[in-house]
Amino acid sequence: MSVRRTRRTRLTAALVAAPLALTLVACGGDDDTDADTRSDDAPASGTASPADETPQDDQAGSTSQPAGDTDGLLAAATTALGEVSGATVFSVDAEPTGWEVTLVAADGTESEVAVAADGTVARGPVTDPDDSGADEADDLAERRQLLKDATVDHAAAVAAAQSSNPGAVVTGVDLDLDAGRPTWDVQLGEDTPDELTVTVDATTGEVIGSERDD
Incomplete structure (x- = not known):
């Protein structure tokens, strides 16, 4: 079971960032x-x-993803890490108003932190209130396995993906098990014609594949 799918279906709803509001005031006479x-x-x-x-x-x-750049992604991850002692970044995803960072603590507990486009914490850390049952037990075991086996962190994965695609903008990164092998999926240019997913081995730091998204 994918950690990312569980995160998307069970945690993201707890982190709804406040939308931007633009008020246009017009005044006039005759x-x-x-x-x-x-x-x-x-x-x-x-x-x-x-x-x-x-x-x-x-x-x-300003209507596009304001935080959608590599430096912003790395900064958001650092900010989120400051909220959970001893945690590991498992994913960073660009959102319309900033970033959503998924962290996993040493015991396998997962939480999420919303980081605004200006680099401040918008909300979190938030943990899943329904961390129970067989599905959660499987997810917990998977996260613990990733913590044990993945020796390459998110920043190194980003650097590896960029080295194979110079000039590309990193808009997301996600740690997962691929047929029992820990890998990072690094998103480049998400929601653009040049969108590409680069897969990086989370034990060696080597680029092991890439896929052009349609």
Whole structure:
């Protein structure tokens, strides 16, 4: 059973980051006043010169994943690790408002920390309130096996994936067992035409495969 699937179906709902809100306030009077206001605001709207188009470009970019870059991913993992003593990063995934980091403690307990795009902790750590039953016992055993066998951490896996794909942006990383073998799945350029998953051996740090996502 995949640790990632369990995390997605049982933990993610506990970490709902607050959405961004944009409020546009417009004021005006009669037709002449409205015309004067539009004229006065023209430089700020990006119509005066190419240089003034930058604010519009920035605003358009804010609708994408703000934390979707390699440095942001690594920083979010470091921030989350500071919330759970002795934990190991098992996954980092880009979200619209930041990052979702899954940590596993030395005893195999799993928790999640939401890190905002500005690098602060938005929520967490949160553990699964339903950690019981046969399925959870299997997941716990798998996590403990990964803690024992995986000697390559998330940062080394990211570096390995980038070395084989220079210039690619890492948007996610996930530790899992692949036919009993600990591996890192490193997502490059997620949700873009160049999306690629690179598989890194979690015991040697070597790239052992890659898959272009359709």
